[in-house]
Amino acid sequence: MYSIELMVEEHENILKLLKVIQNACCGILEGEELLDEDFRKMISFAREYADKHHHGKEEQILFQQMTEHLGPIGVNLIQHGMLVEHDLGRLHISELEKALNQYREEPQTIYKLHALTEAMGYANLLQRHIDKENQAVYSYAEKSLLPDVLKSVDERVRLFEAKANENHVQETHLRALDELLEKYSAET
Ligand SMILES: [Fe+2]
């Protein structure tokens, strides 16, 4: 199904960001400088692509339909599972931003430590979250939602994509991700 394939593909891009975050954090532990500008770029990808663009489609379209049509199991899985994790991810990102601001203001090790722990907290959370969606949540949606509901999910996702495309959302953020990958793709 179009929507699920697209969202699994987006997960691949988000996983690349998680690898960038991990490599950047390892570099710092090995004595490299914390490059504020690069961490701001990671935050921007996490907010604009992973959250607004990808979680946006999940929350406004697919998960909304699962909550509406799949009874208590759907509500539980989505509202008490997936959406809680999206929120926790947002918290890690805003705490990371706060730590970066503090470190910029006053370069103390404790702020650098906060930045690393929040960045890795986000990366670990999203990794597990994506595994759950790829392995269980999406396939549950595909086999449990009625065909006409799935069809309307696809239609709405196509519209969402087209609108984002007009605003160059995918192009802009995937290019930024490529730049980060060039710098932080070394295996650690
Ligand atoms: Fe999600």
Ligand SMILES: [Fe+2]
């Ligand atoms: Fe997802």
